Amino acid sequence: MDMMSDRIADRVKQMKGSGIREFFDIAQRMEDAISLGVGEPDFVTPWRIREACIFSLEKGYTSYTSNWGLLELREALSDAIYKETGVYYDPEGELLITTGVSEAADLALRAILNPGDEVILHEPSYVSYNPCTVFAGGTTVCVATGVEDEFKVRSEQIEEKITERTKALILSYPNNPTGATLSRKDLEEIADVANEHDLLVISDEVYGKLTYEGTHTCFASLNGMKEKTILLNGFSKAYAMTGWRLGYAAGNKEIIEAMMKIHQYAMMCAPITAQMAAIEALRCEDEVERMVNEYNRRRRVMVDGLNSLGLSCFEPKGAFYTFPSIKSTGLTSEEFAKRLLLEEKVVVIPGSVFGACGEGFIRCAYAVSQYEIKEALERIERFLTGIK
Numbered sequence: 001m002d003m004m005s006d007r008i009a010d011r012v013k014q015m016k017g018s019g020i021r022e023f024f025d026i027a028q029r030m031e032d033a034i035s036l037g038v039g040e041p042d043f044v045t046p047w048r049i050r051e052a053c054i055f056s057l058e059k060g061y062t063s064y065t066s067n068w069g070l071l072e073l074r075e076a077l078s079d080a081i082y083k084e085t086g087v088y089y090d091p092e093g094e095l096l097i098t099t100g101v102s103e104a105a106d107l108a109l110r111a112i113l114n115p116g117d118e119v120i121l122h123e124p125s126y127v128s129y130n131p132c133t134v135f136a137g138g139t140t141v142c143v144a145t146g147v148e149d150e151f152k153v154r155s156e157q158i159e160e161k162i163t164e165r166t167k168a169l170i171l172s173y174p175n176n177p178t179g180a181t182l183s184r185k186d187l188e189e190i191a192d193v194a195n196e197h198d199l200l201v202i203s204d205e206v207y208g209k210l211t212y213e214g215t216h217t218c219f220a221s222l223n224g225m226k227e228k229t230i231l232l233n234g235f236s237k238a239y240a241m242t243g244w245r246l247g248y249a250a251g252n253k254e255i256i257e258a259m260m261k262i263h264q265y266a267m268m269c270a271p272i273t274a275q276m277a278a279i280e281a282l283r284c285e286d287e288v289e290r291m292v293n294e295y296n297r298r299r300r301v302m303v304d305g306l307n308s309l310g311l312s313c314f315e316p317k318g319a320f321y322t323f324p325s326i327k328s329t330g331l332t333s334e335e336f337a338k339r340l341l342l343e344e345k346v347v348v349i350p351g352s353v354f355g356a357c358g359e360g361f362i363r364c365a366y367a368v369s370q371y372e373i374k375e376a377l378e379r380i381e382r383f384l385t386g387i388k
Contacts, residue, residue: 015131030345034376036364037347039176039321041240043294045277046287049239052280053273061272067264069097069248070275076282077248085218087226089250096256098263099270101206101234101247106132108202108230108249109168111258113138117167122153123355124323126176126204130355138167144357147314147325151180155189159197168200171219174207177354177363178323179299179316184217191222200255202230206247207319209238209288212296214317220250227252230259235274237320238288239281244274295320298366298373305377306364309384320367323351327360329387337362343386344379 005013044050068074074091082088089095098104105128109119115137121129122143130140141161145151158169171190173182182190194201203219220229234247249259263269299316306313306324313324326336333350340346351358366373 011134015134026341026347030341033341033345033347034368034372034379035347036366036368036373036376037349039237039319039365039367040242041237041291041320041367042369043240043291045240045244046281046284048284048287049241049277049281053277056273056276061276063272065097065269065272065275067260067269068092068095069270070272070279073097073275073279076279077250080282081218081231081250085221087218087220087231090253093253094250094256096249096260096263097270097275098234098247098249099267100236100245101204101232102128103263103267104232104234104247104249104259105129105202105204106135107259107262108232108255109133109136109138110262111255112168112200112230114167116165118163118165120158120161120166120169120199122157122171124151124175124177124351124358124361125170125172125354127353129170129172139165141166142355144355145178145180146357147312147323147361150314150317151175151178151323152182152186153190154186155193158190159193162193162197162199166197166199168202169194170202170204172204174211174216174316174318176207176319177321177349177351177358178314179319179321180314181211181214181216181317183214187217187219188222191219191225194228195224198228200228200230201225202232204232206232206234206237208233210292210295210320211318212292212299212316216318230255235278235281238291239278239284240291241274241277241281244271244277246270246274246278295366298368298370301370301373302364302366302377305373306380309377309381311380311384320365322364322366323358323361324364325361329384331387333359333362339387340380340383344383346376346379346383 074095078091113136208216230251235241311324337350349363351361
């Protein structure tokens with residue numbers, strides 16, 4: 001056993017497993033558990049999208065596609081992005097279809113990083129950014145954000161972390177796990193820093209359509225940022241297509257081609273049936289609006305409920321997560337999450353898995369029904385009464 005362990009790469013051995021999946025796997029074996037843990041819409045993928053997939057199978061679309069993805073999908077995406085953001089991407093060189101947004105993030109980091117390059121990352125943040133940076137040979141330099149500033153990363157914080165080894169900045173707004181958003185002015189100030197220091201920006205905007213207050217601003221649409229931005233997005237969240245595993249990257253032709261080179265060896269192409277369904281998804285904005293309106297109603301129920309229990313909760317402006325403080329309980333975020341799961345069968349994610357500054361908070365997803373939210377809140381209340 002020890003001899004085999006010696007054959008595993010050090011950076012893999014030293015990397016902890018996903019804290020999110022750990023809680024998800026425990027809950028899977030429990031009866032009557034309510035999961036506020038995994039960021040997965042409880043909506044079934046809209047019928048029109050599923051029907052397009054079924055029809056594609058009936059017509060015999062079961063082959064590989066181009067490594068780039070179906071040209072018809074890339075053309076439809078190019079049109080949709082231009083309509084929403086005013087930024088045009090050439091479908092024949094500036095758009096790559098990937099197996100989920102997570103693959104797109106991994107490809108982007110592997111395509112641009114040399115050993116020792118630094119990537120600035122704001123925290124709390126999605127759990128895969130740091131591991132993917134490390135696996136690509138880079139080093140993350142973290143910027144802590146806090147509830148006192150609504151978990152917004154500021155341009156001056158980023159500038160303080162820039163060194164001669166800084167290669168890129170990862171931005172993820174609306175944010176997982178906090179639900180924070182940045183205004184256009186906030187983003188313009190960050191763009192000024194990126195331009196001044198010639199930084200690449202990996203902008204993960206998968207929750208962009210799930211913005212409840214204000215308007216989402218695409219980072220690539222800001223002055224001078226199209227060529228420096230690797231835009232990541234996909235179909236999992238807004239279109240309730242998590243299991244379809246379909247995302248995309250858009251950006252500078254040379255960078256996207258470099259990403260495709262890795263993609264063609266590691267993954268080859270995204271599933272053709274998912275790509276055919278995504279073409280139809282881009283015509284289903286009415287379905288997206290319906291789901292977003294329901295998330296907004298759930299958001300208010302969750303925030304009001306948590307605050308009424310004494311778990312101070314910042315009001316998220318996007319995504320489908322709340323990030324309440326549990327500091328008043330005297331428990332660490334991991335202790336709180338594990339005891340709540342075992343004692344009351346409610347899954348939440350400890351804030352510590354999203355970075356050191358997430359300690360003292362838990363992530364609660366409201367991508368479940370209002371009935372389940374209310375039942376979960378009742379169980380949390382019972383749990384809190386028991387630990388006082």
